[in-house]
Amino acid sequence: MPKCPTCGKEVYFAEKLVSNGKDYHKACHKCARCNKSIAAGSACEHADKLYCQNPCYATLFGPGGTRAGSGTAGSAKYD
Template sequence: MATFAGTQQKCMACDKTVYLVDKLTADNRVFHKACFRCHHCKGTLKLSNYNSFEGVLYCRPHYDQLFKRTGSLDKSFEGKIAL
């Protein structure tokens, strides 16, 4: 009797098993297609329209907004100012 070995890869967003048909790899991390979302607006991302900073995924508009609003990528959306 044949057995299916399956996969042991887990989604970085939800920590559930990712099967080949639903697998998306970005920044050397594995996601479900549905879990590949912007941290700020929760919009679905594609490999052609995302950016990441310190492992956090953003759509291009929110990544740009984060950079322009703070003037630096080491500050958050919440407006916290690093002294």
């Protein structure tokens, strides 16, 4: 039985939603930032968490978005 990456519990067929090759509960297929449920196939993944493409993923990680801040090494340019 596959385990849901979001909650770590087993996913039964009736509640399964496959996204990026992983099995989620439908209720767990939601954005880690805004908590809205994400349609199958339109989730963005980052560090094993799911985000909706807009606005969350674009804001957090997209080009031109606000820098998420701490801990991202080697991405700053000084030239």
